Amino acid sequence: MSYNINNKGYYGEFGGAFIPEMLYPNVEELRQNYLKIMTEPSFKEEFHQLLKDYVGRPSPLYYAKRLSEKHNAKIYLKREDLNHTGAHKVNNTIGQILMAKRLGKNRIIAETGAGQHGVATATVCALMGIECIVYMGEIDIARQAPNVARMKMLGAEVRPALSGSRTLKDATNEAIRDWINNPVDTHYIIGSAIGPHPYPDMVTKFQSIISEEIKWQLKEKEGKEDPDYVVACIGGGSNAAGTYYHFLDNENVGIIAVEAAGKGIHSGESAATSALGKEGIIHGCKTLLMQTKDGQITEPYSISAGLDYPGVGPLHSHLYKSGRGEFYSATDDEAMTAGLELCQLEGIIPAIETAHALAIFEHKTFQPEDIVVISLSGRGDKDLQNYIDYFKL
Amino acid sequence: MNRIIQKLKEDNLPDGKTGKLLSIYFTAGYPNIDDTVTIIQNLEKSGVDMIEIGLPFSDPLADGPTIQASSTAALKNGMTTELLFEQLKDIRQTVSIPLIIMGYFNPILQYGVEEFCKKCKETGIDGLIIPDLPVDVYHSEYKETFEKYGLINVFLITPQTSDERIRYIDSVSDGFIYMVSSASTTGAKTGFGDTQTEYFERIANMNLKNPQIVGFGISNNETFTQATKYAKGAIIGSAFIKHLTNNGAETIASFVNPIIATEN
Ligand SMILES: Cc1ncc(COP(=O)(O)O)c(C=O)c1O
Numbered sequence: 001m002s003y004n005i006n007n008k009g010y011y012g013e014f015g016g017a018f019i020p021e022m023l024y025p026n027v028e029e030l031r032q033n034y035l036k037i038m039t040e041p042s043f044k045e046e047f048h049q050l051l052k053d054y055v056g057r058p059s060p061l062y063y064a065k066r067l068s069e070k071h072n073a074k075i076y077l078k079r080e081d082l083n084h085t086g087a088h089k090v091n092n093t094i095g096q097i098l099m100a101k102r103l104g105k106n107r108i109i110a111e112t113g114a115g116q117h118g119v120a121t122a123t124v125c126a127l128m129g130i131e132c133i134v135y136m137g138e139i140d141i142a143r144q145a146p147n148v149a150r151m152k153m154l155g156a157e158v159r160p161a162l163s164g165s166r167t168l169k170d171a172t173n174e175a176i177r178d179w180i181n182n183p184v185d186t187h188y189i190i191g192s193a194i195g196p197h198p199y200p201d202m203v204t205k206f207q208s209i210i211s212e213e214i215k216w217q218l219k220e221k222e223g224k225e226d227p228d229y230v231v232a233c234i235g236g237g238s239n240a241a242g243t244y245y246h247f248l249d250n251e252n253v254g255i256i257a258v259e260a261a262g263k264g265i266h267s268g269e270s271a272a273t274s275a276l277g278k279e280g281i282i283h284g285c286k287t288l289l290m291q292t293k294d295g296q297i298t299e300p301y302s303i304s305a306g307l308d309y310p311g312v313g314p315l316h317s318h319l320y321k322s323g324r325g326e327f328y329s330a331t332d333d334e335a336m337t338a339g340l341e342l343c344q345l346e347g348i349i350p351a352i353e354t355a356h357a358l359a360i361f362e363h364k365t366f367q368p369e370d371i372v373v374i375s376l377s378g379r380g381d382k383d384l385q386n387y388i389d390y391f392k393l
Numbered sequence: 394m395n396r397i398i399q400k401l402k403e404d405n406l407p408d409g410k411t412g413k414l415l416s417i418y419f420t421a422g423y424p425n426i427d428d429t430v431t432i433i434q435n436l437e438k439s440g441v442d443m444i445e446i447g448l449p450f451s452d453p454l455a456d457g458p459t460i461q462a463s464s465t466a467a468l469k470n471g472m473t474t475e476l477l478f479e480q481l482k483d484i485r486q487t488v489s490i491p492l493i494i495m496g497y498f499n500p501i502l503q504y505g506v507e508e509f510c511k512k513c514k515e516t517g518i519d520g521l522i523i524p525d526l527p528v529d530v531y532h533s534e535y536k537e538t539f540e541k542y543g544l545i546n547v548f549l550i551t552p553q554t555s556d557e558r559i560r561y562i563d564s565v566s567d568g569f570i571y572m573v574s575s576a577s578t579t580g581a582k583t584g585f586g587d588t589q590t591e592y593f594e595r596i597a598n599m600n601l602k603n604p605q606i607v608g609f610g611i612s613n614n615e616t617f618t619q620a621t622k623y624a625k626g627a628i629i630g631s632a633f634i635k636h637l638t639n640n641g642a643e644t645i646a647s648f649v650n651p652i653i654a655t656e657n
Pocket of ligand 1: 191
């Protein structure tokens with residue numbers, strides 16, 4: 001079984017490019033060029049230089065001693081929260097802004113849920129002096145106010161998405177509509193491993209720096225490159241894709257995904273796509289998505305804006321369907337509790353998205369000798385108000 | 394013969410019209426859930442040549458605010474694929490112009506592509522427009538099924554579509570080509586400038602095997618006349634939805650008459 005994308009843009013039966021003709025020239029231009037550009041020595045050099053000097057990579061692989069004691073396993077945290085802008089999202093935006101420049105684009109659009117991708121996009125646009133417009137659901141604008149302010153300070157225009165559930169799905173719709181209306185000068189920096197081919201593959205490859213580093217860092221610390229498990233939360237699945245990438249073909253490494261169960265998988269307020277989803281088409285790709293039996297996309301719910309998405313990237317649908325990945329989901333309450341636990345055991349305040357990955361210990365028991373690497377995808381500064389409200393701090 | 398093909402062949406109409414076709418789009422289930430049949434009948438009576446029945450979708454990526462809002466309202470009203478077919482089951486007893494269903498791919502996929510096509514044939518639907526079903530996927534996976542049920546699938550081209558791809562789309566098409574007037578979602582722009590005229594001319598000069606029908610940005614007599622100067626016909630969507638919003642399903646002639654006025 002292969003877990004890599006095939007030459008038609010599919011992972012197993014998932015992926016492809018189901019796009020209106022209006023988007024074809026842009027997506028096709030990208031498809032024809034992305035691999036060539038990504039493998040150019042000058043591109044690689046610029047990408048890695050920026051990751052090092054600007055983002056602050058490599059991000060530490062930190063042995064979490066007290067968390068390990070508590071949960072009786074050897075737990076390492078991959079500290080994406082220490083990246084510039086506070087999450088893994090910037091790995092992708094650095095890559096895509098360099099891609100956009102090489103494609104001769106001078107206007108950038110993006111969607112954002114938690115605002116982390118929006119901030120990471122606004123940041124690289126400021127860095128390169130390129131115009132930036134970020135679409136964000138009206139609800140998310142309210143619940144992620146600090147990130148809205150950051151985007152504005154960085155010179156981006158934040159446009160509210162007012163349709164549908166007014167969250168990430170709708171922001172993505174608006175960004176796609178913008179791209180249809182601006183077909184020549186604009187590059188769309190998608191923020192997760194979703195969208196029409198080649199986006200899921202391109203985003204995965206930019207994020208794969210995470211597992212590339214885990215391998216040599218673990219070798220230094222444990223004398224071997226491969227952990228027993230890698231764990232990540234899944235919204236669209238970019239931090240997860242990056243965390244899994246270099247372990248996909250090694251079946252000795254367990255792949256664990258944690259989705260957002262919201263108020264409970266069957267509460268009607270959930271974003272646990274693999275459990276609730278059926279194969280269909282969302283935002284240009286064939287994948288698992290939450291929908292009615294009539295094929296209307298369902299409004300998801302999660303306390304975390306970054307996981308509040310009714311689909312999941314096609315790689316993850318493939319990992320789920322093929323059985324390569326173990327999929328779990330954590331409720332709002334489990335995530336918040338796990339987030340607070342990390343604060344108190346390790347002195348790290350995680351993003352609420354990330355807190356879902358940390359809630360894995362509610363669902364799975366590891367062996368004491370198991371090496372478990374968790375993607376600490378982002379820091380919780382943006383979520384302080386939510387933590388304050390939830391814990392009445 | 395498929396009604397679309399027949400309609401496209403009628404160059405010299407008995408009523409002395411120019412043979413330029415007016416096609417009207419509306420969203421099924423809007424403004425009221427039961428308006429579908431009334432709207433179709435009134436459109437035919439008003440002299441419209443072809444109708445696109447919009448199957449509403451929760452996330453219509455290629456549509457602007459007007460059609461989005463009508464889709465949201467239609468879904469709220471309770472429109473479903475099943476209900477639409479139910480409403481249309483006797484439509485061929487009263488209506489004879491070509492009927493096309495326009496909808497996004499996911500609802501059709503969930504219904505079952507073959508089942509959907511079969512139902513279209515039983516109902517008397519002549520063609521489909523599925524903006525997010527790319528031509529190559531159609532060609533390799535679904536063409537046979539569509540043809541088995543006598544359905545014509547219509548593809549879009551835009552000002553950015555390369556000549557090579559237009560030729561490919563022309564070769565796969567069997568009916569007409571839906572020519573999107575400018576790079577935009579539906580309803581975004583009104584009026585045509587030099588860029589559009591140039592594009593219309595360029596396509597006209599390609600001598601494609603399929604006639605072209607222009608859509609997006611047509612709202613009145615002036616834009617209809619401009620668009621059909623080069624193309625076989627034109628499609629009006631958002632402007633008609635706005636008319637329905639303001640006037641309901643009964644007064645359709647007052648919208649259609651001025652648009653086709655100079656044709657007579
Ligand atoms: C910190 C953090 N983790 C995870 C996610 C989820 O996205 P993805 O599944 O693409 O990693 C987000 C999205 O905003 C985020 O901000």
